[in-house]
Amino acid sequence: xxxxxxYTLGCKVNQYDTExxxxxxxxxxxxIVNFNDYADVxxxxxxxxxxxxxxKCRQMLRKTKKINPLSLLVAMGCYAQIASxxxxxxxxxxxxxxxxxxxxxxxxxxxxxNHENKEDFNIVSDIMQVDAFEELKISDMGxxxxxxxxxxxxxxxxxxxxxxxxxxxxxxxxxxxxxxxEAIRLSKIGYKEIVLTGIHVASYGKDLGNTNLIELLKKVxxxxxxxxxxxxxIEPGVxxxxxxxxxxxxxxxxxxxxxxxxxxxxxxxxxxxxxxxKAEYKKSVDRLRSIWPDVAITTDIIVGFPSESDxxxxxxxxxxxxxxxxxxxxxxxxxxxxxxxxVMEGQxxxxxxxxxxxxxxxxxxKLRFSFMEKHLGKEAEVLFEGYEYxxxxxxTSNYLxxxxxxxxxxxxxIKTVKINAIENDTLAGTIAx
Numbered sequence: 001x002x003x004x005x006x007y008t009l010g011c012k013v014n015q016y017d018t019e020x021x022x023x024x025x026x027x028x029x030x031x032i033v034n035f036n037d038y039a040d041v042x043x044x045x046x047x048x049x050x051x052x053x054x055x056k057c058r059q060m061l062r063k064t065k066k067i068n069p070l071s072l073l074v075a076m077g078c079y080a081q082i083a084s085x086x087x088x089x090x091x092x093x094x095x096x097x098x099x100x101x102x103x104x105x106x107x108x109x110x111x112x113x114n115h116e117n118k119e120d121f122n123i124v125s126d127i128m129q130v131d132a133f134e135e136l137k138i139s140d141m142g143x144x145x146x147x148x149x150x151x152x153x154x155x156x157x158x159x160x161x162x163x164x165x166x167x168x169x170x171x172x173x174x175x176x177x178x179x180x181x182e183a184i185r186l187s188k189i190g191y192k193e194i195v196l197t198g199i200h201v202a203s204y205g206k207d208l209g210n211t212n213l214i215e216l217l218k219k220v221x222x223x224x225x226x227x228x229x230x231x232x233x234i235e236p237g238v239x240x241x242x243x244x245x246x247x248x249x250x251x252x253x254x255x256x257x258x259x260x261x262x263x264x265x266x267x268x269x270x271x272x273x274x275x276x277x278k279a280e281y282k283k284s285v286d287r288l289r290s291i292w293p294d295v296a297i298t299t300d301i302i303v304g305f306p307s308e309s310d311x312x313x314x315x316x317x318x319x320x321x322x323x324x325x326x327x328x329x330x331x332x333x334x335x336x337x338x339x340x341x342x343v344m345e346g347q348x349x350x351x352x353x354x355x356x357x358x359x360x361x362x363x364x365x366k367l368r369f370s371f372m373e374k375h376l377g378k379e380a381e382v383l384f385e386g387y388e389y390x391x392x393x394x395x396t397s398n399y400l401x402x403x404x405x406x407x408x409x410x411x412x413x414i415k416t417v418k419i420n421a422i423e424n425d426t427l428a429g430t431i432a433x
Contacts, residue, residue, distance in 0.1 A: 004030045005039040007060050010047025012197050012232060014077055016150045017103055018045045020136035021076070024107045039064075041072045041110055046079035048163055050334040054079055058091060065093040072096070072113055076103055078167040082338070084124040099124040100153075100168050101134055127169035135174070137182060139189060145385045145394075145412045146230075147191040151179050151216065152198030159262075160273045161302065161333065161341040164199060171203045176211050180219055187225035192383055192412055193254075194220060197232040213238065214246045221250045227414060228383060228397070233258040233300070236276050239284035248291055255292045256399040259284060261299040264319025265312040268305050271344070278319055285323055296326040296371065296398035303360060304333040304353030307346030313356055317363055326371040326398070328364040332357055372400060372427060375419045379432055382417045384410045392431075402427045 004025045008018040021043060022032060033039050042064035046057040057079045064073050074096045075087060081099030088097060096109050102123055109121060133153055154169045155162075183194055196216070198204065205211040213234075220229055229252050236259050247253050259281070263269050266277050288295045301316065320328060332353035335342035375396075382402045384394035387409040394402055403426055404417050410431070417429040 001029060001031045002041065003033045003037075003039040004041040004043065005033050005035045005037060005064075006043045006045070007035045008045040009053060009056055009060070010045070010049065010078065012148050012195070013150060013153075013199055014045050014047060016138060016148050016197060017077070017136060018043070019138045021045075021103055021106050023138060024104065028107050028111070036067070038068050039071060040068070041074065042067075043074045043076060043106065046075060046077040048079040048082050048167060048336070050331075050336070052334070054083070058087070061087070061091050062093055072110060074098065074106060074110065076100075076106065078164070081124055081127060081167040082163065084122055088122060095121060097122040097124055100127055101125065101130050104134060104136060127167065130169050131172065133172040133174045135178060139185065145191065145383055146193040146195060147186050148195045148197045148232075149179065149182055149186065150174065150198055151196050152201055152204045155200040156203065157200065157275065158273060160271065160344075161305065161336065161339055163336040163339055166338060168199050171200060171207050173204050173206070173208050173211075175208070176216060176219060179216060180223070183220050183223055183226060187223055190412065192226075192414065193228035193230060194226050195230040195232060196220070200235075201232055202235040202238045214243060217250060217253065218246065221252050226252060228252055228254055230254045230256065230399075231258075233260050235260055236281045236284035239287050241287070244287050244291060254397045254399070255294060256296040256298070256397065257288060258298045258300075261320075262302050263305065263308075263312075264301075264316035265308070266315075268308055268312050268316075271307065272302075272305060272341070278315075282323065294374070294398055296400070297323060298327040298329070298399070299325055300329045300331065301360065302331050302333050303356040304348035306333070306341055306344035306348065308333075308348055313359075317360065320360070320363060320367065324371070325364070325367050326400075327368055328360070330357055330360050330364065368425070369422070372422050372425075375400065375427060376422070377419065379416050379418050380427075380429075381414050382429075383414045384412065387411045396427075400427055401425070402429055404429050404431050406431055 006018050008014050044060050047053040072095045073093050075094050076098040080097050084097050151174045154171045155165045156171050158165050204213045285297055380396045382394040382396055384392045386393040392404045392406050416432040418432045419427050419429040421428040
């Protein structure tokens with residue numbers, strides 16, 4: 001049996017894509033081994049969100065031939081898409097290059113590979129010409145309770161700092177029937193929580209014309225064996241009155257929304273080419289809290305965007321306090337070649353970005369603790385994901401980590417927990433019933 005190893009960089013969508021290709025190899029009779037082990041084939045799913053991502057990709061691509069000089073190396077994903085010619089010239093170890101399309105062909109390409117004719121095995125094409133969602137399927141994501149289900153590909157927003165539309169192409173939605181079929185199959189395997197993911201989930205259905213995100217949520221919600229539904233990052237514009245009305249009738253939908261912000265300054269948001277203002281963002285948050293006061297609002301923020309002044313950064317600090325996020329992912333601005341922001345005037349120094357990351361991190365830590373404090377003395381529904389040394393570990397609907405002592409293994413079960421304390425960014429409680 002031939003052996004294949006995988007390494008994935010980047011987002012949950014990349015992880016989904018890797019798992020789908022892994023399962024194709026498994027179906028073809030390959031043994032899956034650890035990336036650091038000896039393998040006949042190595043597949044590196046690349047990321048290009050930052051320069052650091054690019055560097056890490058190159059490091060991992062070069063590593064494989066040191067483990068097995070006779071192995072076959074496949075580069076797939078975003079960095080392979082945007083820089084296929086560059087990495088082919090710089091990293092001679094690569095045998096096959098596949099971008100963000102045609103991933104379902106990788107097993108066949110490996111089996112047909114001819115060491116004497118590498119040129120035929122760079123199949124990266126113009127992603128902007130791709131109109132259809134590439135159907136990839138998974139049955140296992142390594143976790144026993146929560147699984148990601150990819151429903152959408154591509155993005156049409158073209159934020160001035162973001163390379164993703166150029167490497168993932170325009171929006172392509174997975175057909176409803178295919179999403180529901182996979183959700184049913186995954187729930188029957190035993191997954192209790194389905195996470196709908198994609199590059200720009202908010203745009204689901206816009207290219208299909210006969211559905212949208214609300215309709216998809218309704219249909220997934222109707223699947224009996226699915227006990228929780230979560231979504232990856234969405235835009236604040238999704239949170240309309242119609243959306244609020246619809247989700248009120250969806251008790252399975254988790255009370256956690258990752259609403260992309262990026263900056264708390266309207267002038268910076270405009271330079272970023274974001275499609276909302278602070279006021280519009282807050283209105284979306286207020287709508288959610290009007291029906292679910294305990295809803296968790298998490299977000300991403302970029303600090304040090306070109307020309308970001310001290311006053312503009314202070315606006316962000318003030319705004320995150322006003323919103324009261326439960327968690328913030330903070331990123332110093334990283335210029336990506338080919339994006340408008342990379343050539344904007346007023347590039348902020350690394351030192352200033354570092355200072356702003358520290359300042360925002362300090363605020364974020366206080367907000368996160370404050371959100372956890374609100375749960376002390378209350379009961380919460382927890383889906384337990386692990387059990388070790390008589391300690392259960394799981395997450396609430398609003399994505400707070402919880403520990404609880406138990407003589408019974410309730411892994412992959414939702415139980416009511418009385419929250420008693422906060423221990424190292426984790427809530428501690430006792431099983432109520």
